[in-house]
Amino acid sequence: MRVVTTRDELTAARAELGTVGFVPTMGYLHDGHLSLVRAATSANDSVVVSIFVNPTQFGPGEDLDNYPRDLDRDLALLEAEGVDLVWTPAVEDVYPAGSSTRVSVGGVTDVLEGARRPGHFDGVATVCTILFGAVRPTRAYFGQKDAQQTVVIRRLVRDLALGLEVCVEPIRREPDGLAMSSRNTYLSPAERAVAPVLHRALVAAEESYAAGHRLASELLSAAHAVLATEPTAQVEYVSVADPDTLAELDDVDPARGALLSLAARLGRTRLIDNLVLPRSV
Template identity: 65%
Template structure:
């Protein structure tokens, strides 16, 4: 496995790697990340990953400085998973002196996470554009756990032609349903127990939908009631939206993305499910 830091070394290491699948990460890897790598390994001749905690997608007061990091462990996991190339840039390798480019996507970035974290998706879109321009993969692999991010990146790739396909893989979950996240390390025992309420609420919405419930307000209310019963959960939003545009739905629905943002102790956790599709982690 080749590990490189500078743009120049990345360009050199990229030579000769054809049919490349790419998994961008911020490190502190868990099995959800490694699931993306395994999928890329199955579908592509070569696999590359990046490890970079991107400062431009963190807002004031967010956990940039305390975001968990363990580069040696991450590299060992990636090597064991069969990754061919890893880019571990410094901030100045991604944003060199004089950097003055901003990538903005309208519409799907202006709701949910985008409405609550101004500038977040501009930072995501800019860094991923840089990563894709340098890596030149055939396929980009991302997780559904960051539902809005996957919608944004599909738009970015389609508009700019930066890869042939964005492959969105199912959310990796713990045995009790909690979505895997690097920030789960912040949960103490009581808050870890309480955090299960997110997947419980989503599972209840899926069950209601499967039983024939199609009213958006009723499905949204099902999730809100379950979250309200958990005293350690501080709800930011409960959404039932169009899975492509992320516009909130009203009245009878046919397709819907149910998504949640909830602060449980220190971390703010997000989770989601597509009611109209199978979700192996939620049933």
């Protein structure tokens, strides 16, 4: 496994590779990230992973300085998975001095996480555009846990004709249902015990849908009833939205399905989760 830092080193190393499956990460890897690596390995000649905590997607008061980092551990995990190339750029390697270009994806960034974290998706879209241009992947791999991000990236790639395939892999969960996330390390033992309520709430909404309920209000009621059993979870939103536009729905059309998503705080830790109601055939 080769590890490079600068863009010039990356360009030289990339020239030796064939089709590339690219996994962009912010490090502190868990099995969710590694599942993306495995998916990339199965479909490409080579796998490239980036590890970069992107400052432009963090807002004021967010956890940029405290975001968990352990590069040595990450590199050992990636080497064990057979990754070919890891790019670990410094900020100046991604955003050269005088950098002033920003990429903004309209519409799908104005709701849900975008409404609560202004500028976040501009940072995501900008860094992904830069990473894609530098790595020149055949396919790029993202996890469904960040559902809105996957919608944004697909729109970005389509609108700018970036010429790569965006692959979205299922959420990886702990045995009790909690979606794997680097931020789970922030949770105290008591908060960790409560955290699976997010997934249970989504499952309750899914079960309501399976029972024949189609009104969004019915699905939301089912989710909120479960969330109410854990009053320490401070709910920010629960959503039933169109899976492509992210517009809130009044009722779910089985032919289109829906994205069930939510965000809540446990103490100082903010968690998100989602579940997809699939389109009927």
